[in-house]
Amino acid sequence: MIIMALNCGSSSVKYQLYDWSRKEVVAKGIVERVTIGDSFIVHEVPGRDAFKEEQNCPTHQAAIDLIIRTVTDPKRGVIKDVSEIAAVGHRIVHGGEKFTRSVVIDDQVLEAVKECQHLAPLHNPPNIEGVLAARALLPTVPQIAVFDTAFHQTMPEYAYIYPVPYEWYQKHQVRRYGFHGTSHLYVAKRAAALLGKKPADTNLVTLHIGNGVSHCAIKNGISIDTSMGLTPLEGAIMGTRCGDIDPAIPLFMMHKEGLSVKDIDTILNKKSGILGITGRFSDRRDVARHAEAGDERCKLAMRIEVFRIKKYIGAYMAIVGKLDAVVFTAGVGEMSVKVREMVLEGMEHLGLILDRERNNSAMTRKKETLITTDDSPVKAFVIPTDEELVLTEDVAAILNGTYADHMNFEYAFSRPDFVRT
DSSP, rough: OOOEEEEEOEEEEEEEETTTTEEEEEEEEEEETTTTTOEEEEETTTTTOOOOEOOSSHHHHHHHHHHHHHHTTTTSSSSSSSGGEEEEEEEEOOOOOOOOOOOOOOOOHHHHHHHHHGTTTTTTTHHHHHHHHHHHSSTSSOOEEEEGGGGGSSHHHHOOOOOOOOHHHHOOOSSSSOHHHHHHHHHHHHHHHHHTTGGOOOOOOEEESSSSEEEEEEEETEEEESSSSSSTTSSSOSSSSSSSSTTTTHHHHHHHHHHHHHHHHHHHHHHHHHHHHHHHHHSSHHHHHEEEETHHHHHHHHHHHHHHHHHHHHHHHHHHOOEEEEEEEEHHHHHHHHHHHHTTTTTTTTTTTBBBBHHHHOOOOOEEEEETTTTTTBBEEOOOHHHHHHHHHHHHHHHHOOOOOOOSOOOGGTTOOOOOO
8 A cells, every 4th residue: 555645835846755554654755845846756756766857847746747757657666556546645734623633534534624724824825726736636635644743632621722812813823833743742652661661651852853833831741732833833933933022023013114014923933943033044954063163152052042941941941840851853863963962961850861872873863862871861762753654653543543632543663563664
């Protein structure tokens, strides 16, 4: 059984083909510059050289058609015919309050996702385009939605309601939703397995640190708070997003600089965060390299990011109770020795005792590593995330009729004997 995963952005389509019977990825890739010209596909198959081809894709349907032609190509492909695709799983960024877990997409579900467009205007429209395109090209194949927001729907009301007029929530659904749900779910299950505990007995702080950043407080296996809010703009400092700031700043700067609402939206989402501080970089590798060479603004950006991560860890420790572990994941969390070291430095009083040698060895996106000492009361792990595997397992379980709420469903990766391939 082949499961296709699709992640449609505004100008890209990422894909993966997973052979469920063999439990392995057989192909993955991306179509870049969709809708904007000079499009191309990069197609990767284990054991082969990556294949790149330029092909104009003015629409998402054209991009998905290119993907289908590539994966079925006699020379470059991995399947003979689209009939081998059992289902397509779509990453949908925002499900609002309507979806607490993955679902088969029918007209009613699609309409509900459209109703959430105003909550994620940059993400949901291309997600929907991807669904419509896949339905048109693969009309007999089940399409399944996997939501970024679903994992966080266990948050209590007092965690997700903002202190603004309550009518805003009633009329416009203004509340905290949270994102990166599949990532937080995956690493939470893996952390419980590494600790030798049941998820329901596990308290964690999970730190998804990439270009986008979100943190999650997990108590007894479920999300009770998370740093991103109504949109992915709230919370931690990110590559180009500001995260938490005084809400009066945008109004102040609109008055001072004559900026429009659109200007402010662009600045806070695309010109702030690490990029805003350094003036040059959003990639933490560039920031770390120039900080080491003496660039003061790069040093400042790293200190600000680390300072805020520490604050979130402390705040979340206060609400989850006795903490079992802190988990670092995503690009920066998995690969930046320096960021992890700076975050855990001086946190011995909170039970986190860094093992520098272990931390220095954790620079891979394939291996799970304990980076605290054996006698550290609270553990810290580096766990490479695998959002595509969550999507794939959800899709397979829905097809098999075994899918349930994540606390009542055993993922293969939650088992102690799971081996990452």
